[in-house]
Amino acid sequence: MAEVAVKQVRKSYGDTEVIHGIDVDITDGEFVVLVGPSGCGKSTLLRMIAGLEEITSGDIHIGERRVNHLPPNQRDIAMVFQSYALYPHKTVEANMGFSLKLKKMDKAAIKKRVADAAEILGLTPYLGRYPRALSGGQRQRVAMGRAIVRDPQVFLFDEPLSNLDAKLRVQMRTEIRELHQRLQTTTIYVTHDQIEAMTMADKIVVLNGGNVEQIGSPLDLYDRPKNSFVASFIGSPAMNLFDGKIEKSGADNVQVSVGGTVLNLPGFNDLEPGRAVRLGVRPEHLQLAETGLPATVRVVEPTGPEIHVVFQFGAGELTAVFRERHALSTGDQVHLGIDTNHFHLFGADDGLRIEP
Template sequence: MAEVSVRQLRKNYGDVAVIHGIDVSIADGEFVVLVGPSGCGKSTLLRMIAGLEEVTSGDIKIGDRRVNNLSPSKRDIAMVFQSYALYPHKTVEANMGFSLKLRKMDRAEIKRQVAEAAEILGLTPFLKRYPRALSGGQRQRVAMGRAIVRNPQVFLFDEPLSNLDAKLRVQMRTEIRELHQRLQTTTVYVTHDQIEAMTMADKIVVLNAGHVEQVGSPLDLYDRPKNKFVASFIGSPSMNLLDAEVVSVDDAVAKISLGDVTIDISSRHELLAGSQISLGVRPEHLKLATTGLPVTVRVVEPTGSEIHVVFQFQEQEITAIFRERHELAPGAKVFLEVELDQIHLFDGKSGVRLD
């Protein structure tokens, strides 16, 4: 196991810059998830750590070694890909032990290490099967087993669950997390799915257009997003961001205008009368009331344990989550009350958090 340090890392493809001076520190034994929309640079960053992409400038260290110019085989890492990358003509046992065979390890020791990894992953009954006879989840376990037997300092996962169905993804999330808790190997995991990031990570790195937007624990990012991008990306459904204007501010109260509706909130020193802001509120922090924001029901989505409702508020859309089974029909006009102690305020121009 080892810590991973990325300092002022840049990646250009010709004249096109895709990674812009990123700094990331990953502690020994930590499970870090790189998350962001398609094209944000997360897979490129992972591939640079792995040695599959050249570094334009900056430093990558694994433990106390600078690895910029080392080949992947010399970095003491193991990577699990989205596509499984199994040899179809080899059995599960042969696939898992192939890297050890290349090291010319003793055959009995290879068998022992493969058997140990297979036991951890529940693959013992399938060791003599070929990949074509396995389910998607079993193939992914084989790919993980192949990584485990190498006993690397760092595991790298590149969207390993994206080819699986929804139910299997949930199961595999749990299995990967339990595997990390058992092995305590430093892990860097890439996904575009923020639910995966929230449920699996010790620490999340949110990337956008080749820049780091915020680094923190899942709940840090959820409860105190640094800017509007993180606020809208972390959380499902995402945070509602409503255009607003600061009407007036005194020592205790700030009046905020949301179109035709004015609300009073606790004054904050960053607020200036006349400034444009965005008021953020999570879907679970809205409730039906007799007064508040006048909205019209657009779509009702029962999920079983909850009801997700999309409302129209003036020119903007608002999503709310209710645990109660309200009888709401499209076109109905109701009021939403905002839990004011749960709101988030962002600068209207920069998008930066205002407290």
């Protein structure tokens, strides 16, 4: 196992810079998820750590070694891709042990490593099968087993669950997390799915446009997003963001006008009247009320344990999540109150979080 340090790493293709001086420190044994929208640079960063992409400037260290110019096979890493990349003409056992065979490892040692990895992943009954006789989840386990047998310092996962159906994705998330808890190998995992990031990571790195927006634990990012981008990206359904203006501030209380409604919100003072802000409220922190934000029901989505409701609010829309089974129908007009223990204010100009 090893620490991974990314220091002021930049990547350019010609005159176009796609990674803009990223710094990320990953401690020994940590499970770190790189997350962000398509094109944010997360897979490019992973490939630079793996040695599959050259870096334009900066440094990457794995353990005590600077690996900028080392080829992938000398970095002591193992990578699991979105595509399983299994040899169709080889059995599960042969697929898992192939990299060790190339290293000319003793046959008995290869067999033991493969057997141990198969036991961990529940693949022992399938060692004699070919990939065509396996399900998608079993193929992904074989790809993971091929990485495990190498006993690397670092595991790299590049959107490994994208090809699986929804139910299997949930199962494999649990299995990968349990695997990490058992092996305690430093792991870097790339996904665009923030639910995967929230449920699997020790630490999340949120990327946007080739920059790091925020680094922190899943709940840190959920409860205290650094800016409006992180606030809207982390969480499903996404946080509601409303354009507003400070009407009055003082005595640990602020009045914010949103869509013609003035809200009294605690915990803030000395904010300049007239300042443009964005009010952030997560869907679970809205409730039906006698007064509050006037809204019209557009779509009702029962999920079983919860009801997700999309409302028309002014020229835009907002989403609320209710545990109670309210009898709501399209066109109903209601008022929504805000849980004043759970809201966020961001600057309208820079998007940065405004602290109480």
